Amino acid sequence: MAEGTRVRTHLCGITTAWSEAPDADGAIAEVGAAIGARGVSQVVAFFSADYDVETLSRGLAARFPGAGIAGCTMSGGISPAGGLERGLVVIAFPREGFRIVSTLLDAIDHLDVERTASGVRALRRSLDGAGADPGTGQRFALSLIDGLANAEETVVSAIAWALDGIPLVGGSAGDDLTFRETVLLHDGRIHQRAAVLLLVETDFPIQIFKSDNFEPTATRFVVTASDDEQRTVHELNAEPAAREYAMAVGLDPERLSPMSFAAYPLAVKVGGEYFCRSIRRMNPDGSLSFFCAIDEGVVLTLARPRDIVAATAAELARLDAALGGIDLVIGFECVLRRLDAESRQVRHGIFELYRRYDIVGFDTYGEQYRSMHLNQTFTGIAIGRGGVGA
Secondary structure, X not given: OOOOOEEEEOOOOOEEEEEOOOOHHHHHHHHHHHHOOOOEEEEEEEEEOOOOHXXXXXXHHHHOOOOEEEEEEXXXXXXXXXXXXXXXXXXXXEOOOEEEEEEEEOOXXXXXXXXXXXXXXXXXXXXXXXXXXXXXXXXXXXXXXXXXXXXHHHHHHHHHHHHOXXXXXXXXXXXXXXXXXXXXXXXXXXXXXXXXXXXXXXXXXXXXXXXXXXXXXXXXXXXXXXXXXXXXXXXXXXXXXXHHHHHHHOOOHHHOOHHHHHHOXXXXXXXXXXXXXXEEEEXXXXXXXXXXXXXXXXXXXXXXXXXXXXXXXXXXXXXXXXXXOEEEEEEEEEHHHHHHHHHOOXXXXXXXXXXXXOEEEEEEOOEEEOOEEXXXXXXXXXXXXXXXXX
């Protein structure tokens, strides 16, 4: 557990700071004083769902005048000092070495795909005119999406189509597993049923990544009754979904919990590769709600977790070697991975990786990677220590 307020200035010029203050005023005061306002062009913030959002939005605007502000609620924070159960995590991008533009996508639960794609293309054009010669830096996109709008698949697909090859990573806003209200911030306004997209061009080497820690077993389920719009599965193998799942993993159906779902994930095979489709909760009628859309007829495979620390460490070591040293990582980690690490009593090993590689981010209700919405993964952007061409 991180304690108090901490700050880190990275070689690329990004400053990160985090606080576990009990209220928004205290957190903003601590983080704002730690970072300062000079030279900050864009702020990205992740914060506890019980903070007063109006106070947070006004406070960030006052502390960082002239900077763009984007952020969302979280289900826990990530910092180089370890994990935060609650609090505020801020990433402050400098004016030098980074060119950033952003936009808000609203009403994502009724998304107009053509209008969204047109808006993303316009954003790309605005980045072309943001002060540097097009093509001289490396580009990536960050997405923050309402985790309770049940719209990530459509949103990510539309964004990726219009990005035309610019790599995308991101996370779905959380609310500490209460599933009541997730919130996004964009330039002084508060939004729900929305997504924030940032396009970034930088002079520093970058790589996006995704890491998981599961492998498929021989146990399979066919979705025989579902409500795709609500992401709810009523039947697996023509039996009540929760009971069929519980029997397969050897648990009492009445005692299924987020810890159960983290320990026994389900996956779907796409293009020869398995991707998690995590269960959000069991409903009173015995159905299962998921973090991803699940169509009737889909075959779900019961997965077996591997060593989460070893799998994550291997991916970060690969990135470190490829970039000639990691300066920092902006990461989006599924809240179920955190629960799984806690249940296996290995979270201290994950915290050590946060420290070793200067990882900042938040625990999500879903992760975005290129054109896909994922569960039970760790995705992000790793920024290298040397400038492009250095």
